[in-house]
Amino acid sequence: MKPIQVSAAIIRKGDFILVAQRNHHDDLGLKWEFPGGKIEANETDEECMVRELHEEFGIQSKVTGFLGESTHNYGSKIVCLKAFFVEHVSGEFQKRVHQNIKWVHVNELKDMDWAPADIKLVDLLLEYLQSSN
Numbered sequence: 001m002k003p004i005q006v007s008a009a010i011i012r013k014g015d016f017i018l019v020a021q022r023n024h025h026d027d028l029g030l031k032w033e034f035p036g037g038k039i040e041a042n043e044t045d046e047e048c049m050v051r052e053l054h055e056e057f058g059i060q061s062k063v064t065g066f067l068g069e070s071t072h073n074y075g076s077k078i079v080c081l082k083a084f085f086v087e088h089v090s091g092e093f094q095k096r097v098h099q100n101i102k103w104v105h106v107n108e109l110k111d112m113d114w115a116p117a118d119i120k121l122v123d124l125l126l127e128y129l130q131s132s133n
């Protein structure tokens with residue numbers, strides 16, 4: 001099975017990170033994720049990131065760095081998630097596709113009911129934040 005390539009955004013405001021809950025209609029419904037989505041043909045990971053955040057929230061953004069990746073086998077699909085640090089450039093966040101979106105304090109990230117592929121990314125993010133303090 002060929003992994004599905006997905007870009008996921010780490011959007012930070014001080015000690016808070018934007019997290020999104022998948023729509024109850026979708027696969028992995030009600031699980032929390034980092035916003036983003038599947039890379040389309042002829043698109044770079046970064047272009048995908050900016051496009052998805054515009055589609056999902058109506059915001060303009062730019063990729064400022066790469067955190068790391070996590071590959072997870074869900075049985076019916078293998079997802080390869082690449083997590084990027086993203087800066088919010090302009091526009092109010094509108095909840096267009098998610099069940100819910102919220103800013104979560106970094107100390108509370110571990111307590112969210114994450115999509116399984118995200119658990120490794122949360123660990124990487126917490127390690128990164130500890131080492132950059």
Ligand SMILES: Nc1nc2c([nH]c(=O)n2[C@H]2C[C@H](O)[C@@H](COP(=O)(O)OP(=O)(O)OP(=O)(O)O)O2)c(=O)[nH]1
Nearest residue numbers: 006008026027033034035036037038079115117118
């Ligand atoms: N955007 C995003 N997707 C994630 C994360 N973790 C995770 O397992 N995924 C999975 C869910 C989906 O299978 C895929 C992203 O696809 P998508 O959000 O663009 O679209 P979708 O729900 O229609 O996906 P699918 O059911 O067709 O696989 O990656 C995450 O943190 N962010």
